[in-house]
Amino acid sequence: METGELVRRTRAGDRQAFVELTRLYQRKVFVLTYSFFRNKEDALDLVQETFLRVFERLDGFDEGRNFEAWLLQVAKNLCIDQYRKLRSRGRDLAAETRVEELPIADERTAGGERSVEAKQILARCIDQLAERQKTIFLMRHVGDMGNEEIASVLKISTGTVKSLHFKAVRNLRALMGPHLECSS
Numbered sequence: 001m002e003t004g005e006l007v008r009r010t011r012a013g014d015r016q017a018f019v020e021l022t023r024l025y026q027r028k029v030f031v032l033t034y035s036f037f038r039n040k041e042d043a044l045d046l047v048q049e050t051f052l053r054v055f056e057r058l059d060g061f062d063e064g065r066n067f068e069a070w071l072l073q074v075a076k077n078l079c080i081d082q083y084r085k086l087r088s089r090g091r092d093l094a095a096e097t098r099v100e101e102l103p104i105a106d107e108r109t110a111g112g113e114r115s116v117e118a119k120q121i122l123a124r125c126i127d128q129l130a131e132r133q134k135t136i137f138l139m140r141h142v143g144d145m146g147n148e149e150i151a152s153v154l155k156i157s158t159g160t161v162k163s164l165h166f167k168a169v170r171n172l173r174a175l176m177g178p179h180l181e182c183s184s
Contacts, residue, residue: 003067029075035135036079050075072153125175133168
């Protein structure tokens with residue numbers, strides 16, 4: 001069923017339609033919230049808060065708009081609000097859960113331990129990227145979002161997304177280079 005129909009059915013009181021909307025978009029919302037905080041629990045709390053807020057405000061949603069862009073904008077605004085609250089309390093966001101806890105596909109080969117080690121090295125290198133590069137890299141490769149989607153959510157141009165993604169990949173290659181030379 002298409003998103004517009006799910007929105008209309010949810011507005012009419014069909015709870016199952018809202019469950020389907022949640023199922024369709026929860027991963028993208030999680031990737032966005034996780035990219036802000038790098039803490040699974042905080043990200044999951046914000047995913048729940050996002051869908052609660054969307055449910056409460058769905059009657060005000062203009063069906064002429066892109067639902068996914070609206071939903072991700074709600075999530076982004078909640079992330080910004082939460083970030084400000086945490087910063088005002090002096091919480092150190094850099095010390096939160098590492099990227100290696102993300103559900104990144106673990107391609108096992110004959111040397112399974114090397115695969116796990118490579119994943120951990122990649123996660124540490126991703127954590128070293130500049131914040132915007134890291135966010136775009138995660139949205140693209142973990143959230144399976146396209147350049148236009150990322151641009152819409154972050155309110156930047158598609159060219160900026162492409163440029164930051166290119167820089168993220170280039171920086172990851174440089175950061176991982178010494179690790180790849182040692183393991184060959």
